[in-house]
Amino acid sequence: MIRAQNVTRRFGDSLAVHSVTFSIGPGEIVGLLGANGAGKTTLLRMLATYLPPDEGRLLVCGHDAAREPYWVLRKIGYLSEHNALFDSMRVDDFLDFIARVRGLEGTLSAGRRAFVLDRCGLADVLAKRVRECSKGFRQRIGLAAAILHDPPVLLLDEPTHGLDPLQVAAFRDLLRELRPGHAILLSSHVLAEVAAVATRMLVMHDARIVLDEPTKSLEVRAQAAGRSVEDLVLDAVRAGGAPEVQPALEEARAP
Amino acid sequence: MTADATTGPPLPPAHAFLRGAGLVLRRELAAWFGGAIAYVVLVVSLLAVGSLFVHEFFAAGKLDMAPFFDRLPLVLVLLAPAISMRSWSEDRKQRTFELWMTLPLEPAQIVLGKYAASLCLYAVFLAGTLPLPLMLFALGRPDPGPITAGYAGAALLGALFLAIGQLFSSLTGDQIVAFLASSFTCAFLVATGEARVVDGLDGLAPAVAPGSLLADWVAATPRYEAFARGLLTASGCVYFVGLSALLLAWNSAAVSGRRT
Numbered sequence: 001m002i003r004a005q006n007v008t009r010r011f012g013d014s015l016a017v018h019s020v021t022f023s024i025g026p027g028e029i030v031g032l033l034g035a036n037g038a039g040k041t042t043l044l045r046m047l048a049t050y051l052p053p054d055e056g057r058l059l060v061c062g063h064d065a066a067r068e069p070y071w072v073l074r075k076i077g078y079l080s081e082h083n084a085l086f087d088s089m090r091v092d093d094f095l096d097f098i099a100r101v102r103g104l105e106g107t108l109s110a111g112r113r114a115f116v117l118d119r120c121g122l123a124d125v126l127a128k129r130v131r132e133c134s135k136g137f138r139q140r141i142g143l144a145a146a147i148l149h150d151p152p153v154l155l156l157d158e159p160t161h162g163l164d165p166l167q168v169a170a171f172r173d174l175l176r177e178l179r180p181g182h183a184i185l186l187s188s189h190v191l192a193e194v195a196a197v198a199t200r201m202l203v204m205h206d207a208r209i210v211l212d213e214p215t216k217s218l219e220v221r222a223q224a225a226g227r228s229v230e231d232l233v234l235d236a237v238r239a240g241g242a243p244e245v246q247p248a249l250e251e252a253r254a255p
Numbered sequence: 256m257t258a259d260a261t262t263g264p265p266l267p268p269a270h271a272f273l274r275g276a277g278l279v280l281r282r283e284l285a286a287w288f289g290g291a292i293a294y295v296v297l298v299v300s301l302l303a304v305g306s307l308f309v310h311e312f313f314a315a316g317k318l319d320m321a322p323f324f325d326r327l328p329l330v331l332v333l334l335a336p337a338i339s340m341r342s343w344s345e346d347r348k349q350r351t352f353e354l355w356m357t358l359p360l361e362p363a364q365i366v367l368g369k370y371a372a373s374l375c376l377y378a379v380f381l382a383g384t385l386p387l388p389l390m391l392f393a394l395g396r397p398d399p400g401p402i403t404a405g406y407a408g409a410a411l412l413g414a415l416f417l418a419i420g421q422l423f424s425s426l427t428g429d430q431i432v433a434f435l436a437s438s439f440t441c442a443f444l445v446a447t448g449e450a451r452v453v454d455g456l457d458g459l460a461p462a463v464a465p466g467s468l469l470a471d472w473v474a475a476t477p478r479y480e481a482f483a484r485g486l487l488t489a490s491g492c493v494y495f496v497g498l499s500a501l502l503l504a505w506n507s508a509a510v511s512g513r514r515t
Contacts, residue, residue, distance in 0.1 A: 048357045073359040080357065084350035086282065088289045100278050101358050 001026055001153050001183035002047065007056035009042050016042040018207040019056070024183045024200075026152070029175055031194030031215075032187040033233065034204035040187040041081045043204070044157045047185070048078040060153055074102075077146035081157040083139060087131035091122060091141055094130055095148060102149035116144040119174050121167075135162035143171070147178065154178065156186040160193060172197045191230055203233055210240030275360045279368020283342070284375060292341075293376060300334045301383045308387055318397045323387055324405040324483035328445045328476060331416050336437035338376050339420025340430045342369045343510070347428035352513070363507040366421070370503060373417045381409060401485035408482025411495035412475060416441045418502035425509045448476025 002024040009017040017039045024030050032040050045051040046058055049069035058065040061075040086094055095116070099109045117123050120140040125133050130141060139162045146154060160168045175184060175197050188194045194201060195215060203211035211233060222229045287293040304323065307330075311322035346352040355365055391397045420437040427433050446452050447469040456466030470477055478491040 045353075050353055050356050070359060070361060073357060076357075078357045080353050082350045082353070084352075084354055086286065086351060086354070087349065088286050089282070093285065097278065097282055098358075101275065101360060103359075 001061055002185065003057075003059040004043075004047075005057045005059075007043070007046065007053045007058055009039075009046060009051060009053050015207045017046070017053075020204075020209050021056075022202060022209060022212055024185060026181050026183055027179055028200055029179055029184045029186070029198050030200045030202055031198030032185055032202050032204065033189070033191055033194050034187075035189055038189075038204040039207045040189075040204055041157055044078075044155050044185070044187055045080075047155050048076060048080070049073055050080075075151055076153045076155055077149065077151040078154075079139075079142045079146045079156045079159050083142040083161075085130045085138060085141060085145075088129060090127060090129055091133065092126040094141065095122075095144060098145045098148055104149055112148055112150060116148050119147075119170075119177075120144040121170070136164060136167055139163055140167070143174075147174075152182055154182060154184040154186075156184070158188060159186055160188070168193070191233060195229055201233070203236055205237045205240055208240060211236035272361070272364055275364040276368040276371065279360065279365050280371040280375070283369050283372030287372065287376060296334070296337050297376070297380055297383065300330060300380055304330055304384060305387070318391055318395045320388060320391065320397075320402050320405055321483070323384065324409065327409055328412060328479060331413055332438055332441045332445060334380065335377070335413060335416030335441060336420040336423075336434045339373050339417050340424050340434040340437065342373060342421050343425040344428055344430040344433050348430075356510075362510045363504075366425075366503055366507045366510060370418065370421055370506075373421065374414060377413045377417060378410075381406065381413070398485070401483065404485045404487050405483045407487060408479045408491070411482070411492065412479045415444075415475060415495050415499050415502075418499040418506070422502050422506045422509065425506050425513070444473065444475040446476075448474030448480070 002022075004020050004022050007017055007020045008015070020039075020043060032043065034040050042051065046053050047060060047065060049065045049072050052066045060072045063071040063075065065072045086097075089097065095113060099113060104112055117126070120143055122137070122140060122144055125137050125141075130138065133141065139159070143156070143159060146156065160171055163171060175186070178184065179199075186194070186198070198215050200214045201211060201218060202209055215229075218229050218232055222232050225232075304326065307326045308320075308323040311326075315322065343352070346355060356362075388397070388402050391402075416437070419440050420433070423436040423440070424430075424433040427436070447456075447466070453466035453470045456469065457464045459465065475495075478488070478494050481488050481491055
């Protein structure tokens with residue numbers, strides 16, 4: 001459902017994403033892990049058609065993200081890093097607007113709306129304006145907007161940012177519920193957060209993917225070596241990246 | 256759905272295109288009228304236009320709308336940029352530009368929806384001036400032709416200035432810069448049609464007559480004044496509609512380009 005082929009993106013002289021190749025199929029929850037500045041957000045923005053790649057190709061449900069952005073955007077749900085929302089709108093009006101833009105009408109819209117309100121716990125803030133909502137609620141509104149149309153591909157950039165532990169647990173349950181038939185790519189710089197829910201891990205460092213392995217396989221490998229998954233991830237980073245970024249990732253080991 | 260990576264599937268059909276633009280229009284209008292800015296801009300502009308008209312109307316003692324239509328371009332030099340300056344700049348400031356660009360809408364749909372919202376706001380302004388002609392009809396029997404044509408010209412001139420304002424709003428993230436650049440451009444289009452400016456520029460290079468060239472090919476005022484005199488000219492319509500469409504197309508391209 002997602003395929004990246006030798007994707008490269010530069011900002012001036014700086015390489016944000018370098019020759020990245022991977023694919024994600026239905027039923028996979030893939031955690032995109034890396035320190036700040038590793039290239040995660042740029043990669044997600046390219047998949048969400050917001051940025052075109054300089055080289056390579058990104059396919060989402062068979063559509064080229066650079067050439068067919070309109071059709072890719074119909075297939076994805078995207079929660080951006082900053083999760084900017086239309087602050088002046090009421091929450092229910094905002095979700096109604098997103099539903100209509102996504103082509104949801106009538107009973108289908110009502111059913112999906114009920115589903116996301118329940119799973120994201122938004123019933124209490126529906127009549128509020130978005131700007132009046134707390135950071136945690138804003139994150140949940142952004143998530144609700146991303147899954148409202150039941151997209152086959154979900155792109156979530158730091159989705160648990162601003163959520164309390166209970167909300168994080170509910171979010172993980174929601175991802176597990178959505179998993180069948182969906183390709184889910186979520187980014188984080190916190191390893192424990194990704195490991196708790198992802199079926200596979202992509203670790204980015206210095207614009208490159210330095211590890212692409214199923215979580216279970218990583219756990220088995222770690223157990224066999226008498227080490228932790230974190231250690232294996234850091235090994236991959238050390239082997240594949242520049243040393244100055246390592247402290248940032250080590251810092252991110254703490255949950 | 257199968258994908259053809261070379262040509263891609265067709266773009267959304269016309270009704271889906273207009274439906275998407277309509278959704279953007281509704282959201283933008285809700286944003287406008289959800290705050291106080293729209294009301295303040297409208298009330299201040301109407302008070303300014305109304306007081307200017309009433310003062311000149313009683314001074315001249317003629318039963319026509321000439322004082323209103325004569326002063327309107329100067330008001331629009333400020334009003335249109337004030338309406339349109341936030342259309343894209345605000346999205347950059349609030350970071351909602353990324354949200355717009357990652358919804359399944361073509362940039363042209365968003366541009367058109369935002370533009371239609373600005374036009375609606377301007378239509379409310381023009382509707383707010385209707386008591387002026389109604390007053391004339393209450394006082395006597397003015398010629399309805401120039402009034403009707405004048406309003407058509409006012410609508411077209413405003414539409415052009417709003418397209419200019421929206422373009423500059425998409426080119427900068429700063430509302431003040433967008434306002435100043437739009438006001439300057441609109442003022443240029445007005446000033447280059449003024450007789451004194453034309454004469455002055457022609458005097459600088461009589462062989463080339465740059466003032467006349469600008470008045471003939473660029474200025475908005477001569478076309479607008481034809482409407483205000485009661486002449487609905489095809490060339491005037493083509494000028495205003497064509498230039499507005501061109502600016503909106505540029506706006507759409509600018510928005511697409513700013514993704515990168």
